[in-house]
Amino acid sequence: MKSDDDLAALMRRYQEGDQDAFREIYVNTSPGIERYLRRWSDSARAGDLTQEVFLQVHRARRTYRAGLPLLPWMFAIARHVAIQHVRSQGRRLPEVQSDDSSIVAIAGSAEANLLARHDLGAAMQQLSDEHREALWLTDVEGFNSSEIARITGVSAGTIRVRIHRARQKLKNILNDAAAQS
Amino acid sequence: MTDQRRAEFSALASKIVGDLGAIRPLLPPEARTLVVALLAASAATTVLLVLGLRTDIHTLPSGIFLSLLAARIAVGLALILFALREAIPAATPHPGARAVAIASGFGALFFFPHLFAWIAEAREAVSSAVCITGMLAVSLPSLAITFWLIGRGYAFHPVHSGVLAGLGSGVLAEAAQFLVCPGTSPFHGCAVHGGAAIGTAACGAFIGWLIATRRRRRDLL
Numbered sequence: 001m002k003s004d005d006d007l008a009a010l011m012r013r014y015q016e017g018d019q020d021a022f023r024e025i026y027v028n029t030s031p032g033i034e035r036y037l038r039r040w041s042d043s044a045r046a047g048d049l050t051q052e053v054f055l056q057v058h059r060a061r062r063t064y065r066a067g068l069p070l071l072p073w074m075f076a077i078a079r080h081v082a083i084q085h086v087r088s089q090g091r092r093l094p095e096v097q098s099d100d101s102s103i104v105a106i107a108g109s110a111e112a113n114l115l116a117r118h119d120l121g122a123a124m125q126q127l128s129d130e131h132r133e134a135l136w137l138t139d140v141e142g143f144n145s146s147e148i149a150r151i152t153g154v155s156a157g158t159i160r161v162r163i164h165r166a167r168q169k170l171k172n173i174l175n176d177a178a179a180q181s
Numbered sequence: 182m183t184d185q186r187r188a189e190f191s192a193l194a195s196k197i198v199g200d201l202g203a204i205r206p207l208l209p210p211e212a213r214t215l216v217v218a219l220l221a222a223s224a225a226t227t228v229l230l231v232l233g234l235r236t237d238i239h240t241l242p243s244g245i246f247l248s249l250l251a252a253r254i255a256v257g258l259a260l261i262l263f264a265l266r267e268a269i270p271a272a273t274p275h276p277g278a279r280a281v282a283i284a285s286g287f288g289a290l291f292f293f294p295h296l297f298a299w300i301a302e303a304r305e306a307v308s309s310a311v312c313i314t315g316m317l318a319v320s321l322p323s324l325a326i327t328f329w330l331i332g333r334g335y336a337f338h339p340v341h342s343g344v345l346a347g348l349g350s351g352v353l354a355e356a357a358q359f360l361v362c363p364g365t366s367p368f369h370g371c372a373v374h375g376g377a378a379i380g381t382a383a384c385g386a387f388i389g390w391l392i393a394t395r396r397r398r399r400d401l402l
Contacts, residue, residue, distance in 0.1 A: 026193070
């Protein structure tokens, strides 16, 4: 995965009409975009949605401004495409799978010792969509709160509160489960 | 790149290959707001030249008059700025800021006339039709240029953009009309000036809805 500066430089070349730069952006960012879209759709559909995201990225490429990080801009478009997809399907987000390797990234910031005994995927499922998304974007995708705010269109303060509450709730769920067992 | 990823990229590239020319990135929304400001100022100057400065200008307390005028212009430009930011991914204003901007727009349209009535002598407006014409002469060109600028971006919610653009254009038009119309009655200010501005906002919402509908159809094809 290239650094933010490298991706921004590639995006500038892409805006100048360089197809190779677009290919490089695709290679470097499509796995992360697809992983994010799997939160919103089944795995098979996530591939199609990723294609759709890059089509929309192409349509919106004029709106990217040099100097800003590229990934929040791309994830904002991905989120919009995903929301449109969920609305068109008229359903909620799919359940988090407990065997999802990305769960491990979240476990690192939660109670790792409890993870061995309890199903973090099931615990994540008990969080609200907003809390789960905030936790996902920070712990799995590695965005900071102001970048998540740019992606989701809410304030950075709201995001910090959501992350804090999500972690607190996750901890309580896991503690309760540990006490019951 | 895996074979599957390569195949997916080829399919994607074939869709965009005909549209891969160099493009110029958009200027920041702040700079593009100035374009709308210049156009609105030109339209306001034309209205001012045709209808003349309000007849009671010399009797008004200049500090308060200019403050109310500046506040209207600031609110109108802030709404236009928000409308343009709505069309930039990862730069959209958050819901709280959007709500404050819209509330400020309504405040400028419906609270300022009452405030002004306390400090100015009661005078009737010349004609509601003249006021509405003057308002539309400023607001519609501003709305048109704002939509053109929004169209060059990528609005997630064209209806939001349209409401903000329409309300901003309406408030800017009301600022221009404030220089022209001698009417100080709150009823005239709210019903005629406010009504024309709200009409512009409704027009913006409608255009935004049309854009959203057209985009949905395009994406379904």
